Amino acid sequence: MMEFDLIDRIRARVVRRGDVRLGIGDDAALLVPHATERLVAACDTMNVGVHFPPDTAPADIGWKALAVNLSDLAAMGATPAWALLSLSLPQPDAAWLDAFLDGFSELAARHDVALVGGDTTRGALSICVTALGFVPHAQALKRANAHPGDIVCVTGTLGDAAAGLQRWEHPAPDAGASADAEAHAFLRRRLARPTPRVAAAAILRGRARACIDVSDGLVADLGHVARASAVAIDIDAAALPASNALRRLADAAGRLPLQAAGGDDYELAFTVAQIDCDALLADLIASGTPATRIGRVRDGDGVALLDPAGNPLPVPRGWRHFAESAAT
Structure with missing residues (x-):
């Protein structure tokens, strides 16, 4: 697969939300913030051999990559909304990617999280997710x-x-x-x-x-x-x-x-x-x-x-x- 084949495969699996005006496919996403709430952002990277053993099932890697970021939002009292995914793969492996997306998408659907963009590149297996959510004014946990x-x-x-x-x-x-x-x-x-x-x-x-x-x-x-x-x-x-x-x-x-x-x-x-x-x-x-x-x-x-x-x-x-x- 080429890079845009990977992107198309990812785009086909995303949650749809009304506050996403433009998602995967352009240089950046267009999102509609909530007027009465604060935007909360979190970012975590997971590297093979550091954050998960090399023989971890790809569906579990996908789940955990999103879960650790949703946990950061939860620690701030926030409700998740959107995510960005940067994915580094040694090879463009369709079977691995589909399984990874199974885990990622399962958790995203549970919490109505829309994947709105990111990046794909060749390299050692590494996943970086940025999650964004909302918390009512003056109610963020610190x-x-x-x-x-x-x-x-x-x-x-x-x-x-x-x-x-x-x-x-x-x-x-x-x-x-x-x-x-x-x-x-x-x-x-x-x-x-x-x-x-x-x-x-x-x-x-x-x-x-x-x-x-x-x-x-x-x-x-x-x-x-x-x-x-x-x-x-x-x-x-x-x-x-x-x-x-x-x-x-x-x-x-x-x-x-x-x-x-x-x-x-x-x-x-x-x-x-x-x-x-x-x-x-x-x-x-x-x-x-x-x-x-x-x-x-x-x-x-x-x-x-x-x-x-x-x-x-x-x-x-x-x-x-x-x-x-x-x-x-």
């Missing part, structure tokens, strides 16, 4: 608004994706035949197809104070909130929510580094005034998004991981680009 006394909460469960990657890279010899095969499969799906918490964003905006998505590890990401808000955050290690699959495959000590420092869960960690916490968590749970209290904001700086007696635990370090991977 990292810099946590207050001492706030409760720290997180959606979903933590550590699944890191455990999935660990077992993907180092599979147990008998994993396929063991009773744990279903748990392994669940963790691998959590790595390959994270759930962007778009529905939760609509509930959090205007009610949560600070928010961030958990991409590089809980401690590392809450560290961004603590710095931006000039506060300290205490995390109750025993309160970190774990899936049944992770509990089946690891005890509490084995889970903690994965939950505290493992990346790629794409859950939302947020702070909320204590008086508003119960009602907010109840609304999230009623909407189908589980959420858990995991700590508190106080005066000071940094993030502390505490045992049940309130004693500090060693703080695992999350993923850092241009440095080594997570380690204690």
